[in-house]
Amino acid sequence: MSPAELEARLRLHLLPELGPRRLHRLLEAFPDASSALSAPASAWRALGLPDACAQARRTAEIRDRAAAALAWSERPGHHLIMRDTQAYPDLLAELDDAPPVLFVAGAPELLQRPQLAMVGSRRASHYGLDIATAFSRSLASAGFVIGSGLALGIDGAAHQGALDVGGRTVAVLGTGLQCIYPQRHRKLAQRIIDGGGALLSELPLDCQPLAANFPRRNRLISGMALGVLVVEASPSSGSLITARLAAEQGREVYAVPGSIHHPGARGCHHLIRQGATLVETVGDILEGLRGWQQVVPTTSGVLRQSPLLRQLAAAPASAETLSIQLARPLSDVLAELTELEISGQAACEQGQWTIRRL
Incomplete structure (x- = not known):
């Protein structure tokens, strides 16, 4: 996508009262965002778009904010993802009101x-x-x-x-x-x-x-x-x-x-x-x-010799009891118990955790 087209999309995205559905309608009516941006106000009105949108598109504020967004996207780790590009998440694209633009910092x-x-x-x-x-x-x-x-x-x-x-x-x-x-x-x-x-x-x-x-x-x-x-x-x-x-x-x-x-x-x-x-x-x-499911293959080998598993081998217990017995935070105990369950080494029945013999 050319820098001019990207800037045009950002300017459209910044317009007041132009939400995802209206912007999608606008982009369907014109060959590209640049054409939509330069179209006469009457064409926008014919699409049922508010006058405020057409009036604001040429203001200095909209141009400056779009330029700032472009500058932001050029920094490392910053990304602009458009709805019609391959990087856009597939599940999100299914929505009728999917955002036309996603701002992402980190790993897109x-x-x-x-x-x-x-x-x-x-x-x-x-x-x-x-x-x-x-x-x-x-x-x-x-x-x-x-x-x-x-x-x-x-x-x-x-x-x-x-x-x-x-x-x-x-x-x-x-x-x-x-x-x-x-x-x-x-x-x-x-x-x-x-x-x-x-x-x-x-x-x-x-x-x-x-x-x-x-x-x-x-x-x-x-x-x-x-x-x-x-x-x-x-x-x-x-x-x-x-x-x-x-x-x-x-x-x-x-x-x-x-x-x-x-x-x-x-x-x-x-x-x-x-x-x-x-x-x-x-x-x-x-x-x-x-x-x-993509269970980490090394999980069971790491957990097999854990103190928590040895405690369960001695007798069934609730997560709260295990927390007290092992002097560990309940959150840590719950996390390890769920990992043991995923690996098939433990099960919970009526609030009591038990070991599964492998």
Whole structure:
């Protein structure tokens, strides 16, 4: 794609009131973005496009912001991915409102790899954070890219869990890539890039945090994934929006149950009543995605002699009991237990973990 055509697309993308569907309609009506940009305002009106779009396209502000985006894309590790190019993620391209442009910092090739999304409450409990971390570690170890939204709580635990085991994770932002939000996760965002992951946004680079953009962001989290796991969520949580979008997009929806006394479990229980798959172990997810499973072949050999496995050989125990017996954080114990389950060396029945004799 020529620099002139790329600049024209960026200028169109920056126009107010010109969302993905309208921009797609515009590009279908003209040979290229440059032609659309120079067409008379009457042609835009004939397509049902707002006058504000036609009026803003020639302003200095739009030209300057497009030039800044081009300059950004020329730096190492920065990428602009157009919807009609091979680098665009296949699953996302299926959506009617797929973004015309993706801004990516980090490794764009991850967008084509099998991905699972994990979302949940920003005010998660310690239990929820432990579960999210453990599931993320195990799923990343099984070869999946972990997708989430860089928010506080479950999102952050999902990203961190993947990084803990050298896995890959993609953070989808509800802001521009030059406006990392929340500020507390700026270092996490950099660790994701440094760890071989990626940050992604459909929004202009300088877009600030706006409440309306986060539900819009959620359709990308689900749209790039084979399935979405909700770990902990209240009935009003934005995570339920992500789950609903996933179902509408034909993706799998998974939910972790919790205590009936914990408000953060009610959203997950609602999803289960609506047909989401109840998840107690990583195996519940891998069973439905067996064709995508890429378990690391060295896992079982490493775990076979672990202290945790020796403890299980002595007697069945809950994860909480094992945490106390081994004086290890519950999140670490849960992560290793799920890896043992993936490798076929352990199983969980009614909350008690047992060894499988090989």
